[in-house]
Amino acid sequence: MSPLDLSLSSLELTRTICNIPSVSGDETTLADAIHDAVSALDHLDVYRDGDxxxxxxxxxxxxRVAIAGHIDTVPINRNLPTRDIVEDDVPMLWGRGTVDMKAGVAVQLRLAAELVSPRADITWMWYDHEEVDADLNGLTRLGRTRPDLFVADFAILGEPSGGEVEGGCNGNLRAIARTHGVRAHSARSWIGENAIHAAAPILARLAEYRPQTITVDGLDYREGLNAVRIGGGIAGNVIPDLCEVEVNFRFAPSRTPEQAEKHLRDVLAGFDLEVVDRAAGARPGLDAPLAQEFVSAVGAVPRPKYGWTDVARFSALGVPAVNYGPGDPHLAHHDDERVPVAQIEAVERGLRAWLSAA
Structure with a gap:
């Protein structure tokens, strides 16, 4: 493959890197192209760890400012190659990764090549395995091997934010609620105990649950507690002895993961509950001087980030971090991902203006 041409417009770079498939676990081709392109730039010191x-x-x-973006996507579903579309008279680029988050990565790559003498030193980070379990995330690995690379005064994640600034992020917790029964032939069901039926109160509690909206540092974070998957049974003529309900709790960054787990256990008291994954949220961090300068420079009105993003990794290290990237976050993972061309250009202008300021 020929190297990426970082002199292309951010739109053309978005098109190019979107058309290099990089589903989680298959990022090497794109990582090679990025590595080759930035290694040719004399003003950058380049380090690679896996992809x-x-x-x-x-x-x-x-x-120093850290600016990061993940290069992987969720699976492709007949939405590559990219194509140009017009929706309500708005020119857009359609296709997998255009929103989450290769348009943001394209802007970063173009500016990494262009900004030879920025206002602050910049650490550009392009990483793999963001869309899967946290222990596979490239930043998780990098944090173990090179924690010094995370040292910064402010961090920006290019996650889709509609071209606006989204401060912090909600935390994320996944758990399995289990009910147990006794197997029996379904023709003699009274001999057994049906574990699926026993799960009905779990679903009822979740359906009746009313999530909170919690204000954190001036931003309103909406929480969510939902069943996201359910499984049980082994055959069409057997009373099931096990049912598992996977539960996802998106919690405001004012809660610690421990507090979020306690809250979930209180809601599902009396049931066998195993927490299988949890990640702390991130407070907005908008009181930091660099954050305030950045928000002012790009002319944004900050709003909360409801989904979990890697701003939490920086926040945990004491580095205030925000999300700022093109694309509607509601379209992330959608089969009709599409990003307005104007948003790509606006985010590029905003970042360039701030990073170039004297």
Whole structure:
């Protein structure tokens, strides 16, 4: 494959990298192209760990900004190659990854090549395996091997935010609620105990649950508690002895993961509950001077990020972080992903103006 041409417009770069499939676990081709392209830039110090590439300016500036984006996507479903469309007179680029989040990565790559002497030193981070379990995430791995690369005064994740600034993020917790029974032939069901029937109160509690909206540092975070998967039974003529309900709790960043788990256990008291994954949220961090300068420079009105993003990794290290990227977050993972061309251009202008300011 020929190297990426980082002199292309952000729109053309978006098209190019979207048309290089990089479903989680299959990022190497795109990672190779990015690595080759940024390694040719004399003003960047480049480090690679697996399919995660880090490129840094080393100008000795008083401040450092980390700007990151993941290069993987959810599975393709007949939505590549990309194509140009017009929706309500708005030119858009359609296809897998255009929203989540290769348009953001394209903007970053173009600016990484262009900004030879930015206002602050920049650590660019393009990483793999964001769309799957946290222990596979390229930043998780990098945090173990090179924690020094996360040192920064402010961080920006190029996650889709509609071209606006979204501060912090909700936390995320997944758990399995289990009910148990006794197997029996369905013709003699009275001999057994039906584990699926026993799960009905779990579903009833979740259906009746009213999630909270919690204000954190001036932003309103909506929580959510939902059953997302259910399974049980082994055959059409057997009373099931096990039923599992997977539950997802999106909690405001004012809660710690421990507090979120306690809340879930209170809601589902009396049931066998196993927490299988949890990740802390991130407070907005908008009181940091660099964050305030950034928000002012791009002319944004901050709003909360409801989904979990890797801003939480930076927040946990004491680095204030925000989400800022093109694309409607409601279209992330949607089979009709599409990003307005104007948003790609606007985010590029905003980042360039702020990073170039004296």
């Amino acid at each position: 995660t590439i880090v490129a840094r300016t080393m100008l000795g500036r008083a401040q």
